[in-house]
Amino acid sequence: xxxxxxKTAGKSITPRQQQNWDWRAASNFICGGSGxxxxxxxLFAAAAGADVRPAIVLALVLVATGLTCVWFEIGRPxxxxxxxxxxxxxxxxxxxxxxxxxxxxxxxxxxxxxxxxQAASAVCGAAFLYSQARILVNNKGIPAWRxxxxxLLMASTGLAExxxxxxxxxxxxxxxxxxxxxxxxxxxxxxxxxVAWRAYLAALRHDGAPSGSLKALAGIDARxxxxxxxxxxxxxAAAAANLPGAVLWLAAAxxxxxGGGWMLKYxxxxxxxxxxxxxxxxxxVRGRGVSGPPVKPGWGGLG
Numbered sequence: 001x002x003x004x005x006x007k008t009a010g011k012s013i014t015p016r017q018q019q020n021w022d023w024r025a026a027s028n029f030i031c032g033g034s035g036x037x038x039x040x041x042x043l044f045a046a047a048a049g050a051d052v053r054p055a056i057v058l059a060l061v062l063v064a065t066g067l068t069c070v071w072f073e074i075g076r077p078x079x080x081x082x083x084x085x086x087x088x089x090x091x092x093x094x095x096x097x098x099x100x101x102x103x104x105x106x107x108x109x110x111x112x113x114x115x116x117x118q119a120a121s122a123v124c125g126a127a128f129l130y131s132q133a134r135i136l137v138n139n140k141g142i143p144a145w146r147x148x149x150x151x152l153l154m155a156s157t158g159l160a161e162x163x164x165x166x167x168x169x170x171x172x173x174x175x176x177x178x179x180x181x182x183x184x185x186x187x188x189x190x191x192x193x194x195v196a197w198r199a200y201l202a203a204l205r206h207d208g209a210p211s212g213s214l215k216a217l218a219g220i221d222a223r224x225x226x227x228x229x230x231x232x233x234x235x236x237a238a239a240a241a242n243l244p245g246a247v248l249w250l251a252a253a254x255x256x257x258x259g260g261g262w263m264l265k266y267x268x269x270x271x272x273x274x275x276x277x278x279x280x281x282x283x284x285v286r287g288r289g290v291s292g293p294p295v296k297p298g299w300g301g302l303g
Contacts, residue, residue: 013277013297013298014277014297014298015210015211015276015277015298015299016274017271018273018275021270021273023270024069024072025069025070025073026265026269027065027066027070028066028067028069029265030261030262030266031063031065031066032063032066032067033132033158033161033261033265034059034062034162034165034258035066036059036102036125036162037125037158037161037162038058038161038162038165038166038169039056039059039121039125039162040159041163041185042055042059042118042121042122043121045181045182048181049176050170050173050177050181051173051174051177052173053173055165056118057110058168058169059162060102060106062165063099063128091138092131092135095132095135098128101124102124105121106121106124108120109121129154129155129158129159130155132154133150134151136154136269137151141276142274142275142276143204143213143274144204144209144272144273144274145268145273147204149196149199150268152196153197154265156192156196156197157193157196157197158261159189160186160189160190160261161257162189163189163257164186164255164256166185167182167185167250167253168258170251170254171247171248171250171251179240179246179250180239182239183236183237183249183250183253184240186232186233186236186253187232187233187236187237187240190228190229190233190257191229191233193224193229194224201218201221204217205300208296208301209274209301211299213273215300216272217272220263223263224263224264227256227260228256228257228259228260229260234253235249235252277296277297277298277299278297
């Protein structure tokens with residue numbers, strides 16, 4: 001049997017789940033990504049003739065909710081103002097800076113319904129979404145976050161969630177709504193997210209990651225691809241085909257597209273967030289002989 005010292009040493013070198021960010025930090029990525037994606041999609045919906053005022057309000061509420069959650073996570077909330085001091089190096093600072101014009105342009109887009117302000121809010125939404133994705137990718141201590149394909153995954157799920165919430169917001173706006181156009185957006189972006197998700201998961205397995213990360217991500221694979229993904233596509237196709245209750249089909253597709261993205265990000269940021277642990281470049285030997293192969297305890301994948 002292993003001694004207490006051996007067990008402690010084993011825990012210290014194998015990957016461990018990060019404890020610095022909790023559900024409040026995850027909520028910023030969950031709500032902020034959806035809200036920024038919704039602002040981007042609202043521009044195209046407005047160009048198609050949709051009334052996007054409910055969507056803009058919902059987008060701003062989502063972004064504000066995410067920022068409020070992460071603000072309450074700070075032990076001394078008013079120290080959050082220090083985040084504005086590091087714009088040259090910090091993507092968190094850039095996210096916070098972009099949030100200011102995002103709310104201003106979003107409010108003006110709501111009140112004026114002018115395409116210029118809708119375009120400006122969409123640009124701010126894109127910058128906010130990109131900043132959030134870069135926050136994860138630049139966090140080099142978590143292999144599941146730092147992988148280059150995580151950037152496309154975060155961007156694609158933000159857009160898919162935005163399309164989902166846009167479909168839900170269409171049920172609140174007065175008719176007529178371009179149901180077929182909104183359904184096509186849900187289908188296209190759901191497909192994009194499935195492709196990005198599978199490419200990310202395959203690359204992570206090939207390049208190697210902590211076994212805990214791979215297990216957590218594999219556990220939601222079927223729900224991402226066949227549940228929220230295929231389900232949203234089928235319901236959106238029913239709405240595009242103008243079946244009876246087309247708006248309800250569209251709302252169901254939107255709920256699945258948005259819910260799937262929230263599940264993905266919750267899992268990625270909390271359950272799959274293992275650090276890399278320690279690795280040994282080669283096993284040493286006593287005296288003469290050939291050293292052993294490299295060892296990475298607690299890792300899976302690697303080709």
